[in-house]
Amino acid sequence: MGIGQGVIRGHAITLRRFVLTFWRDFRLGKAFARRGGGHGAFDFFQKPERGHEPTVTQDFTTDGLFTVEYPDERLPVYERFRVLPMLVYDTEDGNVRCTSCNICAKVCPPQCIWMTQAKSPKGTVVPLPEDFYIDMDVCMNCGLCSEYCPFDAIKMDQNFELSNYERHQTHIYSLQDLLVSSEYYSKTHPDAWASAEQVAERGKVAKKKDQRLQKALSAGRSAPAAKPSPQPAGA
Structure with missing residues (x-):
């Protein structure tokens, strides 16, 4: 091919x-x-309602222009798409699955997860997180925390619209920011929720939860009766 013919x-x-x-x-x-x-011809001023934007699907049969006019138009979000971790609690009883074992913080490559374990009024350790934080600016969205969590408590969320005008406080996600229900996860990840692997994992988690409950109940039944307080000699 001669000079310039390729251009x-x-x-x-x-x-x-x-x-x-x-x-x-x-x-x-x-x-x-x-x-x-979109919803109309040249609708520069008529914006679609939030949450009802048309979804533009592009595959190997798509031809012509490929521009998607975000945010008025959106590409479909697939199930395996992941952004930030989220902490799952069971919809049935409201129990948080996380036991604050700290495994996720240890395997996190950029070390953006930190937590503190809850304690009872007597000072004993309780298998629940008192504080749980993730720095979204440091998180690399790798999903290792989700893979290594032994209690199936951490999953990867699909929400990518996280920008704002301040990053020193609002980009540090606390425990309340990260909590989502198991019902929410089942809707965003239907195939994973129905997979045999996760069904078996949920069974193991439920079994461990029942074992901890039975242990606590048996400890309460076997607790010795409180001794009566000493009375004055003239009582």
């Missing part, structure tokens, strides 16, 4: 795609509509 050929391919794109739109009656199939 000319590339421009010709681009021009052909440009012409065919608009010819297809005119032929289908979409010449004055939004590229992704």
